[in-house]
Amino acid sequence: MSLRVYNTLTKRKEEFVPQVAGEASIYVCGVTPYNHPHIGNARPFVTWDVIKRYLRKSGYKVKHIQNFTDVDDKIIRTANQEGVKWSDISNRYIDAYFKVMDQLHVERADVYPKVSEHMDEIIHMIEVLVEKGYAYPLDGDVYYSVERFEGYGKLSGRKLEDMQAGARVDIDERKQKPMDFALWKSAKPGEPAWESPWGKGRPGWHIECSAMSLKYLGETFDFHGGGSDLIFPHHENEIAQSQACCSNHDSFVKYWLHNGFITINEEKMSKSLNNFFTVLDILEKYPAEVLRFFIVATHYRSPLDFSDERLNEAARSLDRLKTAMENCMELEKHAEGETSEISKSLVDAAKQAKADFYAAMDDDFNTALALSSMFALAKEINVYYNAITTGKITHAKEDFIIARDVYFDMADILGILIDVREGKQEENQEMVEDLMKIIIELRQEARQNKDWATADKIRDGLNAIGVTLEDSPTGVRWKK
Secondary structure, rough: OEEEEOOOOEEEEEEEOOOOOOEEEEEEEEOOOOOOEHHEEEEEEHHHHHHHHHHOOOOOOOEEEOOOOOOOHHHHHHHHHHOOHHHHHHHHHHHEEEEEEEEHHOOOOOEEHHHHEEEEEEEEHHHHHOOOOEEEOOOOOOEEEEEHOOOOOOOOOOOHHHHHHHHOOOOOOOOOOOOOOEEEEOOOOOOOOOOOOOOOOEEHHHHHHHHHHHHHOOEEEEEEEEHHHHHHHHHHHHHHHHHHHOOOOOOOOEEEEEEEOOOOOOEEEEOOOOOOOOOHHOOOOHHHHHHHHHHHHOOOOOOOEOOHHHHHHHHHHHHHHHHHHHHHHOOOOOOOOOOOHHHHHHHHHHHHHHHHHHHHHHHEOOOHHHHHHHHHHHHHHHHHHHHOOOOOOOOOHHHHHHHHHHHHHHHHHHHHHHHHOOOOOOOHHHHHHHHHHHHHHHHHHHOOOOOHHHHHHHHHHHOOOOOEEEOOOEEEEEEO
């Protein structure tokens, strides 16, 4: 089965045919760094991280661009409130973005262009649009003439006449039409500004992504992504700008992919409702791997409702997958044995799980369905592990390695269980490990001395705080 993706532009699933054979080009709208990233920011970046991992696993060479809107009204307002430079604010929260995304195992894009570093490209693109008659200067500002672009509204499905009829009276009545949008804004006191043919000023929001995607990916590229809230007006305006500017007016982006909205306890996230959560807020209560799993457990186009209950449920589900990963790592310590019916069944289950997993991912990156395949294989791995630790069978390493590699492959694509596999420890984990060694040794001494009451007391006490002891041929293993 070939990869099929849902294209927002055509409103249907289409087979992915790259612009360049064996390569995939991606532009994702990044954050405006005026505050810490919130849960709504995390979803698109985790989503595109999974998509990028899957494309690479499928053999594509991926080029991934993601911008920072580091010149913006909100950044300027925050800087003025704090009495610092606008660049101090943007740099502070760009660092904050990378800190939490690294914790979520979101791999870095190839380039992170900033608006402030691409003024030449932005000004040049506006000049071309003015020269072609798609834009008009007005007292130091420059506006895009929406009526000049045939097909405006094709991404969002809106009709220009309906939008104009329903448009509110704009503050700037100088514009030719209410729906015209700013490409360049003249300088105002207390704002950063750059020299341009129209006087000192700064770019409007929409032009930046058109200019930067053109620079790094060319006139036509494969994927453009972001949240559903960007479909209109941001991405609609990008299409109008980019297609009007470029030589081939029918080209720009082949596949538009948009992730669904996030709600908080089934309400829209809003500071006014006091249900606005930054990623930092969430990571104070939950491990980063739980938040990532929570995001990938729902198909990217579906709405995602955020709540403590759902995060706790995600944590429990992830623990089931984690147990299978830990069992895989434990089995690598066991000596070679013989093939058995159980080990053959494990291989069959791995092959089926792999086929199902890739079929789900080929169907518009359906991570929710792909995860069900991973759970199915995890169950078989645990059955195999228990058969070995109870002495029913010996360890058929060749069969096991087939299943292990499939399981690790799934985890790599989804970007989960990375800390478990790499042996990274939580805070104070080393001390906990040392304490558990002492407790296990004390229990073993009690058993050797036939002091069953003490041994049982230790075991039951650990069970009461959520710690399980497992006896195996390689020794006693504990887990939460």
